[in-house]
Amino acid sequence: MTAKSAAAAARATVYGYPRQGRNRELKKAVEGYWQGRVGADALRSTAAGLRRSTWRQLADAGLHEVPTGDFSYYDHVLDTTVMVGAIPKRHRAAVDADALGGYFAMARGTQEVAPLEMTKWFDTNYHYLVPELGPGTVFTADSAKQVAELTEALALGLSARPVLVGPVTYLLLAKPAPGVPAGFEPLTLLEALLPVYAEVLADLRAAGAEWVQLDEPALVQDRTPAELQAAERCYRVLGGLTDRPKLLVASYFDRLGDALPVLAKAPVEGLALDFTGAAAANLDALAAVGGLPGKRLVAGVVDGRNVWINDLSKSLSTLGTLLGLADRVDVAASCSLLHVPLDASAERDVEPQIRRWLAFARQKTAEVVTLAEALARGTGSVTAELAANRADLASRAGSPITRDPAVRARAAAVTDADTRRSQPYAERSAAQRARLGLPLLPTTTIGSFPQTGGLRRARADLRAGRLGTGGYEERIEAEIQEVISFQETTGIDVLVHGEPERNDMVQYFAEQLTGCLATRHGWVQSYGTRYVRPPILAGDVSRPEPMTVRWTSYAQSLTERPVKGMLTGPVTMLAWSFVRDDQPLADTARQVALALRDEVADLEAAGTAVIQVDEPALRETLPLRAADRAAYLAWATEAFRLTTTGVRPDTQIHTHMCYAEFGDIVQAIDDLDADVISLEAARSHMQVARELAAHGYPREAGPGVYDIHSPRVPGADEAADLLRTGLKAIPAERLWVNPDCGLKTRGWPETRAALENLVAAARTVRSEL
Ligand code: GLN
Ligand code: ZN
16 A cells, blocks of 8 residues: 555544543442442443443544443453453352452452452553462453443444453463462463453454454563563464454553564554654654554554643654555554543633643544544645644743743752752761650651541532631641640650641642642543542642641641651652643653752741651652663652752651562662651561661661551551561661551541550560660
């Protein structure tokens, strides 16, 4: 086919769409079903209605091919587990008794059985349920959901393409089932899994599928030769089937690297590649393998992960280059639109001019359609769209919101000295000891205390105007009094104010920084029925006024003991927001860091001797490819230091992260140069303490001794044992005593009991020193 006819055939499609509906109907129906208020049939019909209306919208917007099977009651990886019959033993009976009830039991657990583990879907903020596999796993095909959804879409007269998690990615995302040795590699089950996929593909073909998409995002991560061989084998086998639809193998979130030649040579009819961000490297790599002669290329040129309008001319030039490289070029978003909110036009509170810079799922779909149209019929067919796009891009680039000269000048003037403490750790630690006068094994908490229904109600009342600012602030102060007095009575050494004023640790700060937007309806699925509304870092960031000083100072006024200031770090601010795509992440991080640095300075000036800067997202933001990690860690640790190093030697900087193993980033943690770090460790029996010791970590650390993810209250003996274990790795002069994480999700009774036990444990172990 010539480039010209490849263009003429260009079609528009996407791989997936937000599931919840305009008014979060799916969340309401599923939660209603859990509570017994909504029957199974009503839930099914709500879901079918949502699917229908989504497909109609997509088709009306001009998509030529709609995705099916991407819908989920909870999670598409769990749906794949059902599709291949890999139901864990402990859930078998429940699933056999009632498929829907059993499905939710796997997702959420029951009184009797634990749910599947949940973890992050690549580097997004979506969480999937981890398949549990072992040498004894027997796969059986269950194509019912996929076939039913395809049939529904075809019945609407649409051209539809089922989307499945590919076999290689499915196995690479799995973990050994309980009781299976940790060394077991799920990928060794590939031969057993392929016949099941073959059956599903045959069923889908019989149901009318011309194409089926197999998603293999795991292939954008670094893969061993054996894993690449498995991918080669997988698509040789599936491609060699006679009774099957055409296969489109999709990748997204990064470049394919060594997997590109493998897939390019595979006997499948099409590849979908991401051409945004770091994945733009796919373009040269594709040319280097001689393109995809005879194949369909689906080009992900509209970023499916950010909220910004596309640069349509730039995408058209990418598409133009791609035309010479494949038999047929179609246009898509880079990944499923699951990761962006539904519709920017619903954001009535955002200034209309700025709203024009935003593209959520609906707007991105329109962009894909425009690009396909331009490719097929020439730019003359979309002149108005291109002109509007150019105007909106220019308005964004020239806006004082995205270009604040003062912020830019300050960021440009940052020197290396600004990112270093004035004294080395040994000297400043002596100064801190003298100032704070803490006992050995000092006790503290991670920041938040229980977020009670009363507090949430007060916030809702404030928003609704039922409570004035004064009344709300009194309510917060009363809560702080209670939290301080509890900590004093219990005998905790370094206190916190409890964070009662925070709806969320990122949103709270974003609302007070310039350059940040909040959305009203910008919900994005985090997991199951949990949706979050990430702030949008839209412009240059600065801090017009102190953000936390008022509450920390108030707390400090109530006690002689040190109260720890509490901030969210720059990397976490970025990780849990939508970030700009018009400048490097490192630049945004530096602006946020400078704003936070001012807050740190104000806290110090107000007499705060201990300041904690939380960075729970430092590790989860690691780039998918190892080659990109050093550069990331360099700017990320620099941003943390820029936030924290402007203080006097005798001001103690804490940081906190929530994971129990971090062998791969322990050097980066060292590079933060924080005086004290608290980490999750209770469930892993202080694993983190051993990792720090093995690295020769020179500063203080608080491996958690209270697992806050569970309502269980650890006994004082148990906490003391953990401390003794910790002492084998970290000397008493550098060991802190604290819970794993914040207490906001816990109730007061268990929090009280657990912290009393924690203090008792610290006292017992101190007396043994
Ligand atoms: N300071 C925060 C809290 O205690 C830290 C939360 C977190 O680590 N995710 O809630
Ligand atoms: Zn935490």
